[in-house]
Amino acid sequence: MLEAVGRAGEAGLTRLASDCGLPKTTAYRLLEQLADLGALERCHGSYRMGLQMFHLGCRWQPHPGLRSAAREPMRRLVELTGVAVGIGVLSKGQTLIVEWAPGESELLAPLQSGMTWPWSTAAGKVLVAAACPDPLLGPLPASWRQEAAAIRDRGVAFNREELVAGVCCAAVPLYEVGGAPVAALCVATDPAHHLERLADAARRTGRVISAGLRGRRTGGNRPA
Numbered sequence: 001m002l003e004a005v006g007r008a009g010e011a012g013l014t015r016l017a018s019d020c021g022l023p024k025t026t027a028y029r030l031l032e033q034l035a036d037l038g039a040l041e042r043c044h045g046s047y048r049m050g051l052q053m054f055h056l057g058c059r060w061q062p063h064p065g066l067r068s069a070a071r072e073p074m075r076r077l078v079e080l081t082g083v084a085v086g087i088g089v090l091s092k093g094q095t096l097i098v099e100w101a102p103g104e105s106e107l108l109a110p111l112q113s114g115m116t117w118p119w120s121t122a123a124g125k126v127l128v129a130a131a132c133p134d135p136l137l138g139p140l141p142a143s144w145r146q147e148a149a150a151i152r153d154r155g156v157a158f159n160r161e162e163l164v165a166g167v168c169c170a171a172v173p174l175y176e177v178g179g180a181p182v183a184a185l186c187v188a189t190d191p192a193h194h195l196e197r198l199a200d201a202a203r204r205t206g207r208v209i210s211a212g213l214r215g216r217r218t219g220g221n222r223p224a
Contacts, residue, residue: 001030002053005040010048062089062098063182066174069212070185074101077205081198083189085205088123088171089182090131091116093138095124103189117163122171123184125157130173130181156199157184166190170199172206177214185209 004019005011011019017027031047034040038052061067066087074085078101087099095117119128129148141147151157159169169188173181185206187198 001027001034002039002049005047005049010043010046012046016047063176063213065213066183066209067099070099070174070209073205073208073212074099074185077187077201078103081187081189081201083187083193083198085202086123086186086188087174088121088127088184088186090119090124090127093119095119095121097123098183120159121163121186122157122159122169123186125159126151126171126173126184127181129157155203158195158199160195161191168193168195170195170202172199172202174206174213175210182213 001016001020004016008015008019013024013028013031016031017024020027022030031040035042035047035050038050040047040053041050070087074087077085081103083103085101085103086097088095088097090096097115097117118124125147129151155172157171159171161168167188168191169186171184171186174183174185176182185202187202189195189198
C-alpha cells in the first residue's frame with residue numbers, strides 16, 4: 001500500500017485499492033491505519049505519504065554510524081576543494097546517493113541525496129571492483145576486468161563525463177572494521193578541475209571516515 005501511494009504521489013481509495021488488487025473495504029482499513037500512525041496523510045479524500053515516513057527515512061543509512069563518521073570530514077573536504085562531495089552505495093544494481101554536500105559551483109545543483117544512477121558512476125565502479133563475487137549487474141563490458149584491476153590497484157575510480165556531459169567524478173572506498181567496503185566517497189566537478197588531485201584529497205578524507213567507522217565498531221571513540 002505504501003509503495004502504491006509512493007508511486008501515485010497522491011491518490012484516492014478507488015485507485016489505490018485497484019493498484020494493490022484489494023477490496024475497497026480492506027484497502028480503506030489499511031489506509032486509515034497507516035494514516036493514524038502518521039505513515040500517510042489524509043488530503044481532501046485522498047492519501048499521500050506522511051511525515052512519519054520522512055522521519056523514518058532520514059534515519060536509514062547503509063552502515064551503522066556512517067553519517068556521523070562522514071559528516072565533518074565531508075564538510076572539510078568541500079571547504080578545501082570547493083567541489084561537491086557525496087557518499088554512494090550499491091542498491092539493486094544501481095548507485096544510490098545517500099549523502100550529498102554541494103560545492104561552490106551551481107553546475108551540479110540538480111544532484112542530491114536519494115538519487116539513483118547506473119552502477120557505472122565512479123562510486124559504483126569502486127564498489128563493484130571490490131565486490132567478490134561481482135554483484136548482479138547484467139553483462140559487464142569486455143574491458144571491465146582490466147579496469148576493475150586498475151581500480152583496486154590505485155584505490156580510486158574515475159568517471160569522466162561518461163554519464164553526464166560536463167560532470168567528472170572520482171571515488172574512493174570507505175571501509176568497516178573487517179576491511180570490506182561499505183560505501184564510496186565521491187567528489188564531483190566540471191572537466192576544468194584536476195581530477196587526480198581531487199582524488200588524492202578524497203583518499204585522505206576516506207581514510208579519516210574509515211577510521212571513524214572502525215572506531216565506532218571497536219569502541220575506540222569511547223573514553224578509556
